[in-house]
Amino acid sequence: xxxxxxxxxxxxxxxxxxxxxxxxxxxxxxxxxxxxxxxxxxxxxxxxxxxxxxxxxxxxxxxxxxxxxxxxxxxxxxxxxxxxxxxxxxxxxxxxxxxxxxxxxxxxxxxxxxxxxxxxxxxxxxxxxxxxxxxxxxxxxxxxxxxxxxxxxxxxxxxxxxxxxxxxxxxxxxxxxxxxxxxxxxxxxxxxxxxxxxxxxxxxxxxxxxxxxxxxxxxxxxxxxxxxxxxxxxxxxxxxxxxxxxxxxxxxxxxxxxxxxxxxxxxxxxxxxxxxxxxxxxxxxxxxxxxxxxxxxxxxxxxxxxxxxxxxxxxxxxxxxxxxxxxxxxxxxxx
Amino acid sequence: xxxxxxxxxxxxxxxxxxxxxxxxxxxxxxxxxxxxxxxxxxxxxxxxxxxxxxxxxxxxxxxxxxxxxxxxxxxxxxxxxxxxxxxxxxxxxxxxxxxxxxxxxxxxxxxxxxxxxxxxxxxxxxxxxxxxxxxxxxxxxxxxxxxxxxxxxxxxxxxxxxxxxxxxxxxxxxxxxxxxxxxxxxxxxxxxxxxxxxxxxxxxxxxxxxxxxxxxxxxxxxxxxxxxxxxxxxxxxxxxxxxxxxxxxxxxxxxxxxxxxxxxxxxxxxxxxxxxxxxxxxxxxxxxxxxxxxxxxxxxxxxxxxx
Numbered sequence: 001x002x003x004x005x006x007x008x009x010x011x012x013x014x015x016x017x018x019x020x021x022x023x024x025x026x027x028x029x030x031x032x033x034x035x036x037x038x039x040x041x042x043x044x045x046x047x048x049x050x051x052x053x054x055x056x057x058x059x060x061x062x063x064x065x066x067x068x069x070x071x072x073x074x075x076x077x078x079x080x081x082x083x084x085x086x087x088x089x090x091x092x093x094x095x096x097x098x099x100x101x102x103x104x105x106x107x108x109x110x111x112x113x114x115x116x117x118x119x120x121x122x123x124x125x126x127x128x129x130x131x132x133x134x135x136x137x138x139x140x141x142x143x144x145x146x147x148x149x150x151x152x153x154x155x156x157x158x159x160x161x162x163x164x165x166x167x168x169x170x171x172x173x174x175x176x177x178x179x180x181x182x183x184x185x186x187x188x189x190x191x192x193x194x195x196x197x198x199x200x201x202x203x204x205x206x207x208x209x210x211x212x213x214x215x216x217x218x219x220x221x222x223x224x225x226x227x228x229x230x231x232x233x234x235x236x237x238x239x240x241x242x243x244x245x246x247x248x249x250x251x252x253x254x255x256x257x258x259x260x261x262x263x264x265x266x267x268x269x270x271x272x273x274x275x276x277x278x279x280x281x282x283x284x285x286x287x288x289x290x291x292x293x294x295x296x297x298x299x300x301x302x303x304x305x306x307x308x309x310x311x312x313x314x315x316x317x318x319x320x321x322x323x324x325x326x327x328x329x330x331x332x333x334x335x
Numbered sequence: 336x337x338x339x340x341x342x343x344x345x346x347x348x349x350x351x352x353x354x355x356x357x358x359x360x361x362x363x364x365x366x367x368x369x370x371x372x373x374x375x376x377x378x379x380x381x382x383x384x385x386x387x388x389x390x391x392x393x394x395x396x397x398x399x400x401x402x403x404x405x406x407x408x409x410x411x412x413x414x415x416x417x418x419x420x421x422x423x424x425x426x427x428x429x430x431x432x433x434x435x436x437x438x439x440x441x442x443x444x445x446x447x448x449x450x451x452x453x454x455x456x457x458x459x460x461x462x463x464x465x466x467x468x469x470x471x472x473x474x475x476x477x478x479x480x481x482x483x484x485x486x487x488x489x490x491x492x493x494x495x496x497x498x499x500x501x502x503x504x505x506x507x508x509x510x511x512x513x514x515x516x517x518x519x520x521x522x523x524x525x526x527x528x529x530x531x532x533x534x535x536x537x538x539x540x541x542x543x544x545x546x547x548x549x550x551x552x553x554x555x556x557x558x559x560x561x562x563x564x565x566x567x568x569x570x571x572x573x574x575x576x577x578x579x580x581x582x583x584x585x586x587x588x589x590x591x592x593x594x595x596x597x598x599x600x601x602x603x604x605x606x607x608x609x610x611x612x613x614x615x616x617x618x619x620x621x622x623x624x625x626x627x628x629x630x631x632x633x634x635x636x637x638x639x640x641x642x
Contacts, residue, residue, distance in 0.1 A: 016436075020434070023430050106417055107415065107416075107417030108419055110413055110416075111417070111478065112434075113384060113385050114383040114409065115406060115431065115435055116404075116436065333386040334380075334386065
């Protein structure tokens, strides 16, 4: 069954939102756009493969086991911060921010709201299209990055197999972050008209998700735990989910360096500045020893919350954002 | 088909539509006229569910305005329709058809048929962004018709068209009304053209209905008992009628038509026939001059001004 046939079957089953989804998919999947977006997603892999990690993984520099273990850790961090992090959130924001407001500005929304389709169905169609496009592109970038690392770093097949084994789990985590940002972006697009305010809001959103947690933990470490600030730290919830999901992969055990990075960025591991400096400037995990002020074999997890709670909170926020979008679009007067 | 009760729309302190009660009968072509800013477009947008009424209620064939069942009945073409410029016309119409519940296989066929019917068949695979204003107007009509609606709401459907385009669209509207029993509720500033197609008319000014009714009645009501007569012996006949005191004003125009304004139209008709027979004159023309839509509009608006 071809992709087109699958799409047709889906639209028949799902009804009107699927028709809007199909049309939006066609717009988002234009060849020129796809090439540009995928190329942008692969640039960091080329940079890290050709420049940053080239020396660490040069042929014969480490044992096969060490290479696999270390690179799995690097790849998990690379995917969390870039592919399933800034890259897909940026992609969602740039594609989805104008979904509703652009239709209104260009006058096409007037005809759409006069058609026998619920306004929220229209929004859901757009939401689904963005979800599918982002996930498909992410999958391509994940595999593309592995291929680039393989080619540039000369990784052994076993290491590559370990990376491929991670893709499913990273993708699973990505569904959550895509739902969250997709819903928030659609809500912003529906609630606000001005380009400036939308841009500022989305920038604040990204900063809130990825930036507030590390700053809070750094500036006010005791308060973060004492006042349970992790409840309102989106970065923690995403990290908590990511760690939990990536642990499911056989090859997903992280090196202490990777744990230190995640600890700093998300608060999922007990890591402070000391661990970060060590992670940045020391070599492989095998040489770390706590007695000599080096990295321990594995950092302790903070375990503030059950990962299921984090997943649930992310889904609740997404549902609330979509609910806000529903109220806004249904009350909107279209001229 | 359309029924509104006290339909009102306020924008802050400004009342754009002020409690109008509309009744549009099924299968008719109903004109909706008024000066700029009278509230026509606002009313139409409330009927299609694009904006909400501040007060009152409205129904489309019994379904509340703005509801999905009501929208299923409506085909709406705004005065300035905007489309997805990167789409080709046939794809755009197929998309709109499917949104309205038409099956995928049928949607494309319908799109192509409609484009042909509206003389856009040669542009089916052209991007909408390259269409002229007149072509876009036709495409607007096409998207309104794509799901074979029972009710067409058309805001200035011929505004951007050349004269032949306007005539062709009005012919098609007449065809739709007569052959498919489609109810058409349309606004236009070109009253002479509107007059050719409408059965009923509602005139609004400053958000209120000032005149409404069927065209025959309105023409009669606004005609002012004005008769036209032309015979082979105009002077003699005019003298006899004048003696009977049956008109308050008369004159003869350059084409030898006698114009008479009478207060007793029944008696005048009877006397004219009798006099023509008595004098043995040849009757070339005798009619009651009916008011044009333009006359009705002018008179109504001047009365409104006076008020």
